[in-house]
Amino acid sequence: MPADVLLFSNSRPPGAEVPFAHAAEPLRRHLGERVVWFLPWAGHDLDAYTGFVGDALREVLGPLDVRGLHAEPDPAATIRDADPDRETVFGGGGNTFRLRRRVGDNGVLAALRDRTDLRYAGASAGSNLACPTIMTTNDMPIVDPGGLDALGRIPVQINPHYLDPDPHSTHRGETREERIHEFHEENAVTVVGQREGAWLHGTDTSLTLDGYTARLFRRGHEPAELAMGTDLTWLTT
């Protein structure tokens, strides 16, 4: 039976200063007292980033054992051997292409695919990794990702840091909505544009939006607004 996922756009809604302060309750329920294996590979300084996120989570949740998976002698084996009642996984933010490349190269991607019984949480790039592919990332392809396929822990794509079009912009590049429309020129999978602070909580029988609002993009449909607390289980069947 697939374990719960908790997928954040990022660690803070607009105006908030303390990372994850708005999400203390769902994080506490999700992580429980498990050891948190942190995936820092979207970042650059892996030790420093692991320390930063561990401190941020502890500030909100109290004592919590957050460990960088990169520091394990065999990160893939650590995932293969993990006890789902005592261990869980948190995918950190940064550059999604870098994260995909590193976990592809070191075997963690394959190991995680076999361990859908492990709870998974993520933010930004870590949320992209939980989707069917990383195709709805906003990041720059600074390294060859070695493939765009990802974990598929939910059947929809997240676009994190979703930005509404700015009517005053002189920018001639594509708006986020136009980019997602381009995605749907090539792919049929539904996209949830998560505004800052929003998260998706998935269980084996449900999918719910909370934390903030989001925008729903279904191929062949007009985009739709999603309020906090919206039940999205219908997207999973």
Next chain:
Amino acid sequence: MPADVLLFSNSRPPGAEVPFAHAAEPLRRHLGERVVWFLPWAGHDLDAYTGFVGDALREVLGPLDVRGLHAEPDPAATIRDADPDRETVFGGGGNTFRLRRRVGDNGVLAALRDRTDLRYAGASAGSNLACPTIMTTNDMPIVDPGGLDALGRIPVQINPHYLDPDPHSTHRGETREERIHEFHEENAVTVVGQREGAWLHGTDTSLTLDGYTARLFRRGHEPAELAMGTDLTWLTT
């Protein structure tokens, strides 16, 4: 001897309505009276897009023979057989990952690599394709590109549609400058952040910025502002 390249951020500077009106002179010199083979694969409706760009160029330049390379029976052969004095290539904008995938699949990428004697112009995705890699695109990876390596017609990376950080934004995603910094965590190649309306003109002995300003990002250096008309030849040696 490598032929000239003319690489635009996009077709219009801020406030301009008519595509390429600000660049009539350099375009006229660059294209001359050559047949323009247009690469429309970054777009979705290839015929419509070819017609749109052909009309836009003719509005500014007068009579011009713009043909969609996609409509040729063997696009790669058309490039292999092109006469550099009578034919030239223009890479259109849209999604860079889609463009890279299509020209990789149909052999046009390989054919263009062998024909550095053909003049090349591009805008946005078409400019990304002229760089060593497409790693500094802003686009969403809506298809697997089949590789990030590109034409290498200039030795620097272009970041088109360069956007300065917005100090009033509540967006928690990376700024463009932060994305380019991430690129330099992984790569040493210099990046020119082309603001809307800017272009690079490369010859076999020179590289010049014109049309608008840009921002220069060199690994290990503070970013620097580049005025219109800046000689960037020193970056090519």
